[in-house]
Amino acid sequence: MTREVLIAGFGGQGVLAMGRTLTEAGLKEGYNVTWVPSYGPEMRGGTANCSVVISTEPIGSPVVAQPTELIAMNGPSLARFEPLVDAGGLVLVNSSQVENPACRADVRCYLVPCMEEAGKLGNFKVANMIMLGAYIQATNALKLDTLKEMLATVFTGPKAHLVALNIKALEVGASYVKEG
Amino acid sequence: MTREVLIAGFGGQGVLAMGRTLTEAGLKEGYNVTWVPSYGPEMRGGTANCSVVISTEPIGSPVVAQPTELIAMNGPSLARFEPLVDAGGLVLVNSSQVENPACRADVRCYLVPCMEEAGKLGNFKVANMIMLGAYIQATNALKLDTLKEMLATVFTGPKAHLVALNIKALEVGASYVKEG
Amino acid sequence: MSTQVVYQRSRGLQDVETHYCPGCHHGVIHKLIAEVLVEMDLLDSAVGVSPVGCAVLAGNYFNCDFVEAAHGRAPAVATGIKRVKPEMLVFTYQGDGDLASIGAAEIVHAAMRGERFTTIFINNAIYGMTGGQMAPTTLVGQKSTTTQAGRDPLQHGQPIRMAEMLSTLDGMAYCERVCVADMGNLHRAKRAIKKAFTLQQQGVGHTFVEFLSTCPTNWGMSPVDAGKWVLSDMAKVYPLGVVKDVPKEEKA
Amino acid sequence: MSTQVVYQRSRGLQDVETHYCPGCHHGVIHKLIAEVLVEMDLLDSAVGVSPVGCAVLAGNYFNCDFVEAAHGRAPAVATGIKRVKPEMLVFTYQGDGDLASIGAAEIVHAAMRGERFTTIFINNAIYGMTGGQMAPTTLVGQKSTTTQAGRDPLQHGQPIRMAEMLSTLDGMAYCERVCVADMGNLHRAKRAIKKAFTLQQQGVGHTFVEFLSTCPTNWGMSPVDAGKWVLSDMAKVYPLGVVKDVPKEEKA
């Protein structure tokens, strides 16, 4: 099993953090994992993206050129990267940020209104967690519980109250896919 | 014919100039010539030397490692370079600057008291011209007249009066070898 | 009805987007230079030298010729240009890492020789382009990615005041420190650029305008707060105003 | 009969000949440093950093450890040393080409950081080692092999005054300009070295002693005339005396 995930969006949408959380969770479940960010001035105010590979085999190339799965957090990212996705692959779209979202016919596609849902949870920052929940649900790549456990170790001390919120966000995202 | 001349002495004795004059004269007579100075901090206050090659053939190496002729303007130079001279070669010694000058048995040797003779001519600076005269006389490498002609083109204008002095110096040096 | 243009995009800039972060003063300073180039009719005969730093792409933004220099070497590149093309208006545009750190020797010597080009020095107290490391101009106590507990004078020394240091050199003819953090300062800054370019054309020596600038991204401030910090904190360490004005002193 | 030694060769120097030209002040200055090292009992714990320049072989002459630096980089090398061996007495010995030209960035930054070593700066207004080219410190009108008609301010700028320029930096704790052209100055010079070393040990910041020195060979003067020229001409452009003394100012 090799999943090659590309996660892309505006700088500030938590795209890199989403990738890191996913990678860390993959490691926890015993997979080989790699994470590579896009870096440099192209990040500045513009877009950000990262490649995550989760595999049962040793990982050769950590760069995802032809994603099996794309998470597009905004319109430009969808436009730029959707054409690269493997036929039969998966595309997750943050539909709050894309006008008239539409996907290729030969890929599995989910629209997740991350901002709206995050707004409902009272914190726009968890938009990426919502998306991550959706991703897990849509792929079964990892267990949702693994992520939940991780959250408990990430948010400690004065930030402990964020655990529940983030778990909630994961679940909202997941449910979105189940239902969608 | 290939003459490989090494000229050595204290800095300030006109060693490099002597070599250049010789080289220039060789060129005038249609020979292939090269001149290489020693350079760098070893010159500083210490010793100076240069290699002159005069040849009927194209000159490969301009560095004189095994001189056919050595002009030693002081004791350290004689001590350092005499052992390198070709057997049957020529050694000219500025005997004014060398205590108890003595030469190898297998080389032709002339002692020229350049300073004393220069003193007699009223100008210590022509010591090197005296030695050059001696060299020409001892080797017949070039014509004394070539050098004399050159002097007329080197010293012009306000320095024209130096021509005669330098010609005289060449002749003194030459006569020294004739007689010695 | 007649229409008067109070302000429109300067012809001195190309009609493209910049890559600068929101509210970064690089963009504001670019505009001022562009406006002066237009007002002095220099677009055809000016050449700018861009640094390695956030302004590395300046040549894509200005509507005049540009040469991109190696990190810190803009003064040497500008020297090469001005010496062979004395009729051109030559200016460099350098950040504080570029000019005050790696390129310290080059600016000192261009100023010493009195090279007849103008330096526009963007002091934002940080390495912007590379993500917020300490610059020689970083304030004491200021945090950066390489001084995470704040700049400590014992470890890192105290901020370097380039305008003052370079003004000890006889080749420096005109040196002023300005900023664009409010409208009054913005107007003064533009006048300083114009004066520097004018003096360059008169061949009086090196001309130098230091801008206290912002880096909202790496300072972790909003653009508006960053502008306020320039006035409240930076200007204390780097006083605004004319540091040296040889032509004026000579007249007086 | 008892015998008192008024002066004998310093134990701070190795018993070897130097390669310096007759009468060159490099030799005199070496002696003063060596004497101070002996008097302060530092021979075992001092390390000098020699430049690329006539003093490149200083490590063969001094009776303490030495590290030979790349041209101009002695302040960086000394920084590397002092940071990892703060208990050692570290000093650099640099010529004006080395320190004021190619190495301008390194000395500016060592001074800015207040690196706790001592710079001995030998300003002889020329590149000695390479045969007499213009240095940044060459006087206006002074001839050199690259300014054969004399240094021209319009072409080459005016002499750089390193002591004054560096004293604008907060990291510079003590900066004095001295010479050894007569006995009074020689004694003052030695005191300056001792003071710099003492302040270094107290960790107050960067300490810097600039020597106006001679290069009889490339100036084309006798050693004695060269010494006179230091006092008559050089000292006019480079005033002798204390330029900065932070510990003293703080006390006052």
Next chain:
Amino acid sequence: MKPEVIFNLDRCKGCGLCVSVCPKHILWLDETVTNIKGYHPSGISDQSKCIACGNCARICPDSVITVLKHQEEE
């Protein structure tokens, strides 16, 4: 005299500098709008209060703003 303030909205980065220098406090960042760059762009609340001082345009790092003054022909 009728001032007009024109925004090239796609170029706006929502930095707020224009807002901070408007003497009439009539500029604001519209959080309900996101432009193609992902920013909330600047807008004018009450054009009639504008005095056409040009501050907003002069400080805008991205040359988003044009300020015009229309004069009734007399």
Next chain:
Amino acid sequence: MKPEVIFNLDRCKGCGLCVSVCPKHILWLDETVTNIKGYHPSGISDQSKCIACGNCARICPDSVITVLKHQEEE
């Protein structure tokens, strides 16, 4: 007190700095002698005039000179 000025002649480069700082003008360069380095070394003309001030030794770049003061035991 009997001053003594000792020269390490082979090290002397004949620069004349010692000569120039001797308050008693008793040092000179001996043009009749050339040492192994090719220089005319320094020498003292009248040792008895020496006041053992040490100037000559202190300024000599090549540490050629040692100055001693011999004291009659009292």
Next chain:
Amino acid sequence: MSMQKELWKGNEAIAEAAIRAGCQAYFGYPITPQNEIPEYMSRRMPQAGGVFVQAESEIAAINMVYGASAVGVRAMTSSSSPGISLKQEGISYLVGANLPAVIVNMMRGGPGLGTIQPGQADYFQATRSPGHGDGHMIVLAPASIQEAVDLMWDAFALADQYLTPVMVLADGMIGQMMEPISWKRDQPLPEVDKPWAADGRDGDGKTHFVTSLRLKSADNERFVQDLAQRYRQIQENEVRYEATDCENAEIIIAAFGTTARIASTAVRQLRADGVKAGLFRPITVWPYPDQALRQLVLQDSVKAVLTVEMNLGQMHEDVRLAVRGDKPTPFYGRTGGMVPEPRDIARAAQEALQEVSE
């Protein structure tokens, strides 16, 4: 020693590994894509009792390393391509003064300012000419963060043992990516006696003079010949490489660093497609595993050796030197910051085989 896997960013892992291996001083200057090294060092070095200085330039940094090393302290610097070019004189001085040092180069795409994306075009600079004069560095080329971490111990040990600068030659990919590692080696290297260090006179008053100046040519030649002798020792004893699936392979792919790990996927794909492909990966690119490669190439089964690099063909020259025309040596390269994809490499291998069979 914990063998638990931890997720690390390449740059930070390398910095941490250096500290754990016993590095006592770091001097550096920011440049993408290696900024996390100085940033991490600025935090951690003081905690570890070591020295961190943000130098005013790459030149100052390498000369600070020179100073620290000259007084016997384990020191390192890091940079990326343009910054490494600026260090050439300093590296040559380290060689000339027999000083140990570790230099990390996170290569990016050149020439000039180029891009900040990964590249491998500093191979020649690293392996052929660290500055002017006859000098070499030992050059280690890790293909994963784990290997980079492990090699930091070797880098410092080799530097001390052979009194030479050692370069860790990686690229922006390895610097920027994260992957799991375990801390296999957790003991700092033992202190090494450095009698030549200029850290104060010996008890008997003997001084130390660390210098690369040997004004007399004969002295300098003696030094260079001694260097050459040491280089022969290094070539004999320190060659490292990894050969995977090379036995009886019909095509051997030669690649180093990031390109090699990408090529390993290509090799798997090729094998899946029935092509007997193997991967030859030098770990020391200087000294180059010349003999090892030659032996493998001379197998009857081998029809071609395909070199793959992120440059115009630099290691390719080492491959050609090893193969000496005995087998075809095609080349596939991406440049300027572009990273090859496994399928491209696989295709190049297929094409190479086809050409041979024609």
Next chain:
Amino acid sequence: MSMQKELWKGNEAIAEAAIRAGCQAYFGYPITPQNEIPEYMSRRMPQAGGVFVQAESEIAAINMVYGASAVGVRAMTSSSSPGISLKQEGISYLVGANLPAVIVNMMRGGPGLGTIQPGQADYFQATRSPGHGDGHMIVLAPASIQEAVDLMWDAFALADQYLTPVMVLADGMIGQMMEPISWKRDQPLPEVDKPWAADGRDGDGKTHFVTSLRLKSADNERFVQDLAQRYRQIQENEVRYEATDCENAEIIIAAFGTTARIASTAVRQLRADGVKAGLFRPITVWPYPDQALRQLVLQDSVKAVLTVEMNLGQMHEDVRLAVRGDKPTPFYGRTGGMVPEPRDIARAAQEALQEVSE
């Protein structure tokens, strides 16, 4: 055009030749053994209406050249080994920005400060890696002052034609010696149209931006591939060498520059002793006359190719690449500032032949 012979010092002849060839600006910094170049330029350039600036460093000098060249002016610099190391970043920028420039390297013995005596150990740096990234310079290696003088015209012409830095790679011997030359070429090179120069906007308002930054990897790759294309052209069209007595030789001596002229005496001595020796002397050491050498070496008569250099064997690698193991390729080198003597070279050749016949 006067064909009369004049005695010139190498450094001064090169400087004068540059001016006569049409060089308009010189930027340099003193270093032995090339000081006479800046000194001469400081006198003559202003007389010739050109620009001379003594830069504050070698780095400043190469960047001044970069500036002058960027606005379309023929510019040069010169230095010697350590100074050339400092120019590596700048040279890489010239390559990256497609800028013509001429750089003279009067090599001395390295590494580090080394000696100021002649050396040839910057061969790798010159031919393999002008700085980081995939770049090359055309490298011309004169063996006499006459040739150095003549090559100055070629250097500037090639730089303009291929928009590339060109290095004249000589050594202290050629810089310091005097020998007779004649001014064979006395016309300055024609002006070249440089539409890319940043010397003011075009009539239609088009601006020029001279840069080596190509942030998008794809753009940078396109640039590097264009470079590679130009390099292939250069390799096809600009290879220069001299082969003397190589036909039917039993041993070919391969050497460049000063070593080659010394080897020519050795060849005469060998011929006098009845040994059929020949001399292969590359004039362009990049591009290397690979094919020409290979052809000569493959002659049946040739038993060995002896490479002679003043280094540990750098051009030797090019010889081995050309010979591909088809003939023995022994090496004789002096290092660290030592200059080989003809008899040593002759002896090495004799030994090489003996080894082969054993």
